[in-house]
Amino acid sequence: MFQQAFAAHAAIIAEDDPSILGLAVAGSWLTQELDEFSDLDLLLISNTKVGGNKEQMMAYANKFGNLLNAFTGEHVGEPRLLICLYNNPLLHVDIKFITADELKTRIENPVLLFDRDGSLQQIIDSSSxxxxxxxxxxxxxxxxxxxxxxxxxxGRGEYMEAHDFLAFLRMVVFGPLLHIKNNNLPRGVRKVETTIALEDFQQLQQTLATNNRASLLSALENAVQLYRSLRNELFTVDTTLQHQTEEVVMQYFEEVRNKTV
Known part of the structure; x- marks a missing residue:
């Protein structure tokens, strides 16, 4: 795959730079799910802090290939991330710039493409x-x-805002909870088309709406039903349910449904 070729080339470039302790790869590489549509997730580990300094991050990224465009990841809460688009091949590459100490806090175990002195593998082996x-x-x-x-x-007729809100619920609530129900990592709505049960996916589809009032109300009602089902199945007794708020809001739901427009 061209992603693997790019990563191998980046590792050779990085290894020639004494300021870099190692280069690792994460994401779909780890689960052997790379295909022609996959991006590439790299971790560049340096001996001094680079993450957050866009100029330095860009300088490293430019060494790895024909960089078309790049920007930092504040919009996803990660200023250490540089989101890159390379050409020849046309490839989306996320490069996260961290120090060895920051490698101790991670969401998965990356594959080390090179480890200058073996210290990075020691960190991975001794931390979780x-x-x-x-x-x-x-x-x-x-x-x-x-x-x-x-x-x-x-109710006000701001249907596009309502569409965006339902998408937010799918990303933040339903996708993660349905993944957990299906014994997957809670990665938003990533790959729900193929990695959750058909019945669950059909319920999620019912939160989609067309651009009219009746369809949006139906999708929102389906969202409520889906949430209640997931809450009953997944939440523990330690979760305090907001029964009063739920009751009042659902009464208002009926008021909005019954309004003549």
Missing amino acids: YQFPHPDHQWIEDRFWTWVHYALLKI
Whole structure:
């Protein structure tokens, strides 16, 4: 695959730079799921902190290939990330710039393409990774207020905003919880078409709407039903349910549904 060829070339370039302790690869490479549509996730580990310094990050990225465009990842909460588009081959590459100490905190065990002195493998062997899971209480404390927000937008006729909100719920709530139900890592809605049960996917599809009031209300009602089902199945007794908020918001749901427009 061309991603593997790019990574091998990047490792050769990185190994010639004494400021770089190692280069690793993560993402779909780890699960052997690379295909022609896969991007490439690299970890560049340096002896001094580079992450957050765009000029230095760009300088390293330019060495790896024909860099068309790059920007930092503040929009996903990660200023150490440089999101790159290379040409020949046309390839999306995410490069995360970290120090050896920062390698101790990670969401997966990367594959080391090179390890200058063996210290990075020692860090991986002596520490553990933890993929972030959704906080059930955090979701429950917000869900019903989110539903009320969606009802306001539908009631006012802000249908595009309501569409975006339902997409937000799929990404933040339903995708992760359905993945957990299906014994997957909670990666938003990534690969839900192929990695969750057909019945679950069909329920998720029912939160999609066309651009009209009736369809949006139906999709939102389906979202509520899906949430209640997932909450019953996955949440523990330690989660405090917001019953009063739920009841009041669902009463308002009926008011909005029954309004003449």
